[in-house]
Amino acid sequence: MLRYLVIFFTVVGITTNGQEYTTSSIFAHNDYVHPIPFLTSYYQQVGFIEADIFLQQGELMVAHTRQEISKGRTLEELYLKPLVDKINTHNGFVYATQDKPLTLMVDLKTEGTTTLKVLVQKLKLYPSLQRCPTFTLVISGNVPDPATWKDYPAFIFFDGRPGRPYTDEQWKRISFVSTAFSDHATWNGKGVLTKAEHEKITSLITKVHAAGKKIRFWGAPDFPNAWLTFMNLKVDILGTDDVAGLSKFIATKQKNTYQHTTPHAVYQPRYNFQRNTTPKNIILMIGDGMGLAQLYSGYTCNRGKLSIFNMNDIGFSVTESTDNYITDSAAGATAMATGSKTKNRFVGVDSAGQTVPSLTEKLKAQQYSVAIISAGDITDATPAAFYAHQPERSMNEAIAFDFLSSRVDVLIGGGMYAFKNRKDGKNLLTELRSRGYAVADCFNSLDTIQSKKFVILDDQAVVSKKNGRGNFLAQSILKSITTFGSSPFFIMAEAAQIDHGGHNNDMEYVVREVLDFDQAVGEAMKYVDENHETLLIVTADHETGGLTLPGGNTSSGYVLGSFSTNDHTAVLVPVFSYGPCAENFRGVYQNTELFTRLSALLALGK
């Protein structure tokens, strides 16, 4: 009985739906053109290697065209011997990881029957290849008539074609099914397939899978957007000339992908404040490392909603420091806190290392209550710039010591070590208590603390959201607000770990920190609507990770990120404002303007 693949739907084997992609899905197209054939692909642990061969004077020459045949480049030298060498090294398996398979696809460029006969003779010289359970040899190109396949040794398999008739016996000799992409679609790999082409390709793949075979396209677009599309279509074998690129794409795909399952309700602002009145209170919320792509990935995962995006007054802040195109958190936060651009690593001091007064100090002089909050180490650069003055961000103990003279009322974050277990033997907690602060090392004490001045240093703050940090940021802001009562106040609250997610190139980390931040911002917006006298500013010190978003879906809350670096980038960052005089923060300006404009608004002097 003949099997016509395009008509038959019989389920012969397992379907490959729901598969996880590994480098075993990679097909090294024309492998021999790599500067180092075989080993380049082998060390990426690919699943398929292709070699084109010509029969010439009894030898099997590896080349793309007859003109390119060059002496010594035989199938034996380039592939069979190195393969046998690896199999001998790995106790009979191709790779050190024993279940990793490898298929060598030999594309016969000269007449099939004669060329294959010579190939069979050559292979007989290497019995370890035939015995290897993870090695498969597949013949493509000028494949002999399927009626003759039964005459070849059992270890020879063939490349099948959709639409061609095969008997059951012949079908068993087919390793996978290949077809020219251009026979099914005109898509160039950019954007998306047309609906018609998508349906046509999906139907073909479904049929091949239903018949129990894997599918490969040749001549298909070969870059990230195309790879991703083929993975989503469940194409089993991904042909590429860029083995290293596809290998990295597959290796990082899991960490670059995140789907959020518990979206939060966003806050719908009521805008019931007077635009042209001077605000009494300021809440400054800093998402460390939060650029537009970080925000948009949060928006995508939260099903197309963010409280932050419900603010109408929007600006952009230029983050460059005095000694670098790309700022760090120290120079970035110092610019916002003091209005002075400075060098990277400098905290609360100008480029010459001189102390510059911060917003915190100016506001304390005007009887404001001040809270500094960080979902991270409280002596890290961003919070430190609001209470310390040191020429080096890593001087955590000196930074902690500066807190004593800052007169800040509330401090909440992680980093107890810099206050308690110090090299100078001082216990700053004792000192703080003697100055009237309530001190606690457990975040839960937030509920019970009655004091107007308190310090809570709990390393729960430095735990990432994905590792179980609770509703730390929002609760800390709300507690500070209730503590301050009717006193005018300034709260700086930092989402420190959006930056960590960027440095780690980890999308789940980034998104969950952004969404935690957004929930805290939502609470702050709600307070602005209730209080009428508070200005909320939400911004970042810089972008981290060079994040772009090559894929995502706002309906399902899935996002695919791509990081271009594991460090900060120069791109400007957004400023969202809500509350009286929010319009003062529109435009594109230097990050120092946040200090300058707030100082002008609150008549703090220069």
Ligand SMILES: [Zn+2]
């Ligand atoms: Zn950073």
